[in-house]
Amino acid sequence: MITAESYGLPSAQELEAWAQGLFPEWGEAAAGPEPPEGAGYDTPTGYDRPAGYDLPAGYDQSIGHDHLVGYDPSVGHDKSAGYDPSVGYDKPIGYDQPVGYNPPVAHNPSAGYNPSAAGYGHPAGYNPPVAHDPSGRHNDPPAAAYAPVVVPHTAMPPGSGAASGFDVNRVRADFPILSERLSNGKQLIWLDNGATTQKPRQVIERISRYYEHENSNVHRGAHELAARSTDAYEAARETVANFLGAPSKDNIVFVRGTTEGINLVAHSYVLPLLGPGDEIILTMLEHHANIVPWQILAQGTGAVIKVAPVDKTGQIILPEYERLFSPRTKFASVTHVSNALGTVTPICEMVQIAHLHGVRILVDGAQSVAHTPLNVTALDADFFVFSGHKIFAPTGIGAVYGKGDVLEAARPYQAGGNMIKDVTFERTVYNPAPSKFEAGTGNIADAIGLGAALDYVSQIGLPNIGAYEHGLLDYATRELARIPGLRMIGTAAEKASALSFVLDNASVEQVGKHLANHGIAVRAGHHCAQPILRHFGLEATVRPTIAFYNTQEEIDALARAVWELAK
Numbered sequence: 001m002i003t004a005e006s007y008g009l010p011s012a013q014e015l016e017a018w019a020q021g022l023f024p025e026w027g028e029a030a031a032g033p034e035p036p037e038g039a040g041y042d043t044p045t046g047y048d049r050p051a052g053y054d055l056p057a058g059y060d061q062s063i064g065h066d067h068l069v070g071y072d073p074s075v076g077h078d079k080s081a082g083y084d085p086s087v088g089y090d091k092p093i094g095y096d097q098p099v100g101y102n103p104p105v106a107h108n109p110s111a112g113y114n115p116s117a118a119g120y121g122h123p124a125g126y127n128p129p130v131a132h133d134p135s136g137r138h139n140d141p142p143a144a145a146y147a148p149v150v151v152p153h154t155a156m157p158p159g160s161g162a163a164s165g166f167d168v169n170r171v172r173a174d175f176p177i178l179s180e181r182l183s184n185g186k187q188l189i190w191l192d193n194g195a196t197t198q199k200p201r202q203v204i205e206r207i208s209r210y211y212e213h214e215n216s217n218v219h220r221g222a223h224e225l226a227a228r229s230t231d232a233y234e235a236a237r238e239t240v241a242n243f244l245g246a247p248s249k250d251n252i253v254f255v256r257g258t259t260e261g262i263n264l265v266a267h268s269y270v271l272p273l274l275g276p277g278d279e280i281i282l283t284m285l286e287h288h289a290n291i292v293p294w295q296i297l298a299q300g301t302g303a304v305i306k307v308a309p310v311d312k313t314g315q316i317i318l319p320e321y322e323r324l325f326s327p328r329t330k331f332a333s334v335t336h337v338s339n340a341l342g343t344v345t346p347i348c349e350m351v352q353i354a355h356l357h358g359v360r361i362l363v364d365g366a367q368s369v370a371h372t373p374l375n376v377t378a379l380d381a382d383f384f385v386f387s388g389h390k391i392f393a394p395t396g397i398g399a400v401y402g403k404g405d406v407l408e409a410a411r412p413y414q415a416g417g418n419m420i421k422d423v424t425f426e427r428t429v430y431n432p433a434p435s436k437f438e439a440g441t442g443n444i445a446d447a448i449g450l451g452a453a454l455d456y457v458s459q460i461g462l463p464n465i466g467a468y469e470h471g472l473l474d475y476a477t478r479e480l481a482r483i484p485g486l487r488m489i490g491t492a493a494e495k496a497s498a499l500s501f502v503l504d505n506a507s508v509e510q511v512g513k514h515l516a517n518h519g520i521a522v523r524a525g526h527h528c529a530q531p532i533l534r535h536f537g538l539e540a541t542v543r544p545t546i547a548f549y550n551t552q553e554e555i556d557a558l559a560r561a562v563w564e565l566a567k
């Protein structure tokens with residue numbers, strides 16, 4: 001029998017302990033704000049994990065999946081063939097780790113989470129400073145306006161970045177817009193990377209080159225420019241496949257972005273699976289783009305949406321997530337990183353759990369793709385979707401990764417030219433994936449720009465980027481936590497990029513406006529993630545989001561500006 005222990009699910013207490021372990025000096029503050037009474041899920045103390053997980057009697061995982069041509073749930077998920085949860089769980093076999101990348105130990109609960117471990121964020125030699133005690137911040141506001149905590153150079157990744165070889169100033173020089181002065185004379189500080197990222201010269205120039213030398217429609221025409229543009233477009237698809245660790249470029253479908261990608265999967269693959277009473281699993285952390293498409297499907301079919309809860313830190317409660325699976329579960333769709341809180345979800349475990357129940361799963365990578373190294377093959381996700389504009393590429397382009405069998409089983413999403421082998425008025429023979437899902441003329445130039453952006457990121461190395469950003473996020477978290485009346489929303493042990501907060505004595509709109517007056521661009525609003533904010537009793541937060549071109553000085557400017565309002 002497969003037990004919960006056999007695949008290493010952490011208990012609620014372990015999750016809590018990780019959060020405490022990450023910021024031991026935070027004490028109570030690390031637990032985050034209390035959600036208001038009755039606002040969503042309250043972590044039960046002493047969660048009683050089932051002693052020995054057992055599939056429901058008579059559960060036939062093939063039910064509900066067999067009407068998708070080509071989908072054989074027994075392939076790869078056959079429990080009778082001996083499910084080995086250790087394979088692909090901690091360090092999946094075949095995972096091609098980038099040189100120097102040390103996967104976060106947080107995904108291996110049995111090994112004990114060690115936040116200082118090299119590889120999850122901290123560059124070698126990084127020593128988290130303990131220079132302040134934010135737990136006393138409400139009683140003892142500093143008399144002086146704002147004084148950044150002075151940390152030893154080795155404690156911070158910015159500047160020379162000697163420890164990791166990452167040079168933020170060199171990187172910044174690639175992004176022309178970062179030198180922009182605003183109409184009020186202020187220097188732009190771009191901390192709205194969760195909304196969209198800025199574009200390096202390499203991407204801008206690549207798109208110009210396309211229009212100057214290659215512009216043509218693709219996959220048609222016998223002339224030279226058709227060949228140039230087709231080659232460049234398909235090379236970009238190959239780059240996306242390599243970047244994600246996909247087996248082939250045929251696993252990559254170009255779409256407008258994450259929103260279109262999720263809608264494509266919902267309508268092409270999931271809709272035919274659904275009947276009244278069938279279930280789709282989401283989490284409380286989802287962006288509206290990963291809620292509304294499923295609601296539309298549910299409304300049309302009588303299917304039901306079930307939502308995995310989060311704990312007080314904004315992290316998924318894995319045992320509760322698993323409890324949601326039933327013989328009626330037909331699909332799961334979960335985020336890798338929450339755009340509203342920055343929580344990095346335990347995505348390996350979430351994929352494994354879905355598969356243990358014979359359920360296919362989509363991972364929304366919109367907020368993770370630019371921040372955390374990833375290999376979709378090792379992760380074993382059935383679908384992974386992301387937007388180019390969140391990773392230094394243009395808007396209007398993104399990609400869906402799908403496993404070969406799910407793409408084959410899925411129906412076309414839109415229809416027209418470019419996706420067919422043969423058409424008569426009686427019937428049409430479609431091209432195989434990915435062409436089957438790319439009706440009409442695609443966003444050729446921006447797909448090529450996406451390839452250039454991923455090449456650019458790969459050159460710097462996502463492990464370097466992740467390490468640098470993690471150090472900066474830690475620093476920003478500590479600096480903001482010192483501000484009187486500032487409440488950080490989302491304090492999970494694993495976070496990426498985002499800092500969501502509210503101030504006691506200034507509205508979210510006031511803070512956003514005040515920061516804008518200082519040249520600091522952040523998002524102030526509901527971040528298209530109303531359910532998770534309402535879970536914390538809020539309608540909006542201020543949300544700075546970090547990218548690898550941000551600096552310690554910019555974080556200091558942010559903190560200084562917020563202090564002005566907090567006084």
Ligand SMILES: Cc1ncc(COP(=O)(O)O)c(C=O)c1O
Pocket residue numbers: 194195256257258259260287289290335337338339364366367387
């Ligand atoms: C987690 C998440 N999912 C989906 C989306 C939608 O992305 P897009 O607007 O690029 O389609 C976003 C955008 O912010 C997001 O943060």
